[in-house]
Amino acid sequence: MELLSPLxxxxxxxxxxxxxxxxxxxxxxxxxxxxxxxxxxxxxxIGPNRAGPFGLLQPLAxxxxxxxxxxxxxxxxxxPIYLLAPAVSLVPAxxxxxxxxxxxxxxxxxxxITLYLADLNVGVLYVFAxxxxxxxxxxxxxxxxxxxxxxxxxxxxxxxxxxxxxxxxLSVVGALMxxxxxxxxxxxxxxxxxxxxxxQPLGFLIFIVSAVAEVNRAPFDLPExxxxxxxxxxxxxxxxxxxxxxxAEYINMIVVSSIAVTLFFGGWQGPxxxxxxxxxxxxxxxxxxxxxxxxxxxxxxxDRLMQFGWKILLPLSLVNIxxxxxxxxxxx
Amino acid sequence: MPEDYLPILIxxxxxxxxALAGIATSHLLSFLFVRRRAAKDKLxxxxxxxxxxxxxxxxxHVQFYLVAVLFILFDIEIVFLFPWxxxxxxxxxxxxxxxxxxxxxxxxxxxxxxxxxxLEWE
Numbered sequence: 001m002e003l004l005s006p007l008x009x010x011x012x013x014x015x016x017x018x019x020x021x022x023x024x025x026x027x028x029x030x031x032x033x034x035x036x037x038x039x040x041x042x043x044x045x046i047g048p049n050r051a052g053p054f055g056l057l058q059p060l061a062x063x064x065x066x067x068x069x070x071x072x073x074x075x076x077x078x079x080p081i082y083l084l085a086p087a088v089s090l091v092p093a094x095x096x097x098x099x100x101x102x103x104x105x106x107x108x109x110x111x112x113i114t115l116y117l118a119d120l121n122v123g124v125l126y127v128f129a130x131x132x133x134x135x136x137x138x139x140x141x142x143x144x145x146x147x148x149x150x151x152x153x154x155x156x157x158x159x160x161x162x163x164x165x166x167x168x169x170l171s172v173v174g175a176l177m178x179x180x181x182x183x184x185x186x187x188x189x190x191x192x193x194x195x196x197x198x199x200q201p202l203g204f205l206i207f208i209v210s211a212v213a214e215v216n217r218a219p220f221d222l223p224e225x226x227x228x229x230x231x232x233x234x235x236x237x238x239x240x241x242x243x244x245x246x247x248a249e250y251i252n253m254i255v256v257s258s259i260a261v262t263l264f265f266g267g268w269q270g271p272x273x274x275x276x277x278x279x280x281x282x283x284x285x286x287x288x289x290x291x292x293x294x295x296x297x298x299x300x301x302x303d304r305l306m307q308f309g310w311k312i313l314l315p316l317s318l319v320n321i322x323x324x325x326x327x328x329x330x331x332x
Numbered sequence: 333m334p335e336d337y338l339p340i341l342i343x344x345x346x347x348x349x350x351a352l353a354g355i356a357t358s359h360l361l362s363f364l365f366v367r368r369r370a371a372k373d374k375l376x377x378x379x380x381x382x383x384x385x386x387x388x389x390x391x392x393h394v395q396f397y398l399v400a401v402l403f404i405l406f407d408i409e410i411v412f413l414f415p416w417x418x419x420x421x422x423x424x425x426x427x428x429x430x431x432x433x434x435x436x437x438x439x440x441x442x443x444x445x446x447x448x449x450x451l452e453w454e
Contacts, residue, residue, distance in 0.1 A: 010342070017343040021350055071362040075375040076388060087351035094347040098340055118339040125414055146388045147377035159396050162403040169410040176417040235378055240358035244351065303453035306399070310451045314406070314442065318435055321413070325420065325428045 016117055024097060028250040029059030035291045042295040069239035076146025077236070085144060086237070086244035089137025093251040096130040099123040100258040101185045103268045103275035115268075115276065116185065123184040124176065127259060128169055131214065134252065135161050141245070142233035153232025156222050156302065163309040164213035164220075170317035171206035174199075174324040175263045184259075188267030197264040202320045204264045206313055208289075211256040213309065215249060218294035222302050257286035398450050409438050 033048070033055065040047025048055040073079065103115035120126050135158050142154020176182060178199055179190035197204050213220035229235075234245045261267060261282040270278035300308070377384050412434070420427050445451060 013339045013342045014346070016339075017346040020343070021347060067358055067361055068365055069358075069362065071359060072374060074377050076377055083355060087348070087355060090351050091344070091347050094350075095340070095344060098343050117343050118336055120336055120340075125411075128410075143389060145377070148379060148384070148388045148390075150377075151388050151390075151392075155392055155396050159399045163399055166403065166406045166410065169407070170413070173410075173413050173417045176414065177420045180418055180421050182414060182418060230378060230380075239362060240354050244354065306453055307451060310402075310442075311446065315439070318439060322428075322432060322435060325431065328420065329425050329428050 012113060013117070016113075020097060020117060021094060024094060024251050024254065025247065027254055028247050029063065031250050031254065031287055032062070032246070033059050034287070035294075038288070038291050039295050042292075063243075066240055066243045071241075072236075072238050074146055074236045078144040078146070081140050081144035083241070085137050085141035086241040086248075087137075088140055089134060089248040090244045090251075092130040092133040092137070093248040093255065096127045096255045097251070097258070099126055099184050100255065100262060101188055101267060102258075102279045119183055119185045122182050123187075124172060124182045124259075124263075127255070128165070131161075131165060131168075131252075134248065137245075137248065138233050141237070145233075145236040147236045149230045149235045150233050153229045153235065156229075157216060157233055160216070160220065160222060160305065160309075161214055163306055164210045164313075167206050167309060167313035167317045168210035168214055170314070170321060171203045171210060172259075172263055173317075173321050174203040177321075177324055177328065184262050184267075187262055188269060191266040191269065195264060195266040200264065200320075200324070202316070203324070204260070206317045206320065207264070208260060210309070210313060211260065212290065212293060213305070215252045215256055217249075217253065217290055219297035219299050220305060221294075221299060222305060253287065253290055254283065257283045257290075260286055395453060402445060402450070405441070406438070409434075 036058075037047040037055065048058040051057040051061045073082065098117040099120055101114075101116040101119075105112050105114050107113070138157045138161075139154050142150040142152075142157070145151070175187070175196045178196060179187045181187060181190065216222075234242055237245065258279075261279065265282055268275035268279040270281075273281075377388060379385070413431070416423070416427065416431055423430075
């Protein structure tokens with residue numbers, strides 16, 4: 001036992017990584033289920049209700065179905081890239097969750113366990129870097145499929161994600177100035193007295209609009225505009241590879257909601273309930289908001305989408321930074 | 333601190349393993365259990381039921397290239413802003429003036445790009 005003690009921290013990390021991936025995949029499955037149910041209700045339908053009570057086993061049924069689909073590799077595909085692109089899309093999505101704190105330290109079996117994988121002093125930068133890497137998966141998928149719809153979808157998607165990453169990155173600078181740190185754990189602590197949404201309402205507004213565009217959700221889901229591009233960059237994908245793109249999209253949605261909660265809504269902090277419950281409730285509220293937006297708003301035209309990002313959100317986020325700086329200096 | 337990144341490395345390896353295992357499993361299951369109907373037409377890229385016309389990887393509009401170049405310019409601006417934001421409380425008025433000038437220059441750049449019509453899509 002004495003000999004093994006240096007291995008204990010490593011073992012804890014391995015277990016936490018496994019739990020994180022399992023939790024994210026489960027969260028993805030049930031986010032899809034909730035989306036189908038809620039959207040159905042909003043459109044006066046019932047939604048999936050056959051598999052298990054309230055259709056709760058529907059994600060499981062979908063998983064089995066997807067796993068057993070016939071694999072088709074289109075004739076013009078560049079095979080190694082075509083096969084690996086879903087992984088390139090999924091891995092950054094999973095990785096960016098590593099710095100999200102879902103609670104403070106807890107103690108299990110005498111071991112202090114932190115409810116996040118890593119507390120990086122460049123946490124926010126790390127998340128944005130991985131968001132940029134995620135674009136590669138989409139570009140490679142679209143290019144390697146050898147289909148015009150995939151190619152156009154990938155082009156659109158990459159241009160859109162790049163354009164909206166700018167306001168997304170700039171909108172959080174105000175919150176970072178108030179907290180004086182890039183570490184997500186310290187950002188939560190900095191909001192002990194006041195959530196940053198109260199001090200940075202404009203920053204939050206820019207953040208949430210850009211976030212919807214960054215994760216390719218409606219009304220900014222131009223990359224998979226089914227009325228013009230069939231399914232965008234994953235048109236030619238089948239079976240689990242197709243599912244991985246969806247998984248990446250939904251996990252990105254969960255990560256972006258987590259970042260919004262951590263930066264603007266006090267993270268896991270809240271009265272009465274345990275921290276992890278507060279974190280879960282806040283993220284769930286954001287997921288519901290994403291679903292609600294999709295059921296309510298029609299899709300934008302592509303040129304307007306790009307102009308909205310560059311001509312309105314980008315200048316506005318710069319103004320927000322200067323205004324925040326000026327107020328902070330004025331108040332001393 | 334390098335050791336801060338050890339959990340990330342371990343998590344990265346597990347995540348890659350998960351993704352590759354998923355693709356391999358599905359590949360295997362597809363060969364073992366799925367009745368495959370070999371048909372050449374099935375492998376043709378989807379083009380609304382028509383036979384594909386010309387290659388898929390064709391030339392694309394220069395606008396996408398412009399967006400990528402502009403992104404790099406402004407993304408570097410963000411990289412400069414992050415450390416500035418972290419130490420802003422210590423810099424105070426000096427930091428405001430310096431970064432104000434920096435942002436002003438880039439703002440003028442944005443207006444120039446705007447007036448040149450690089451943000452217009454036809």
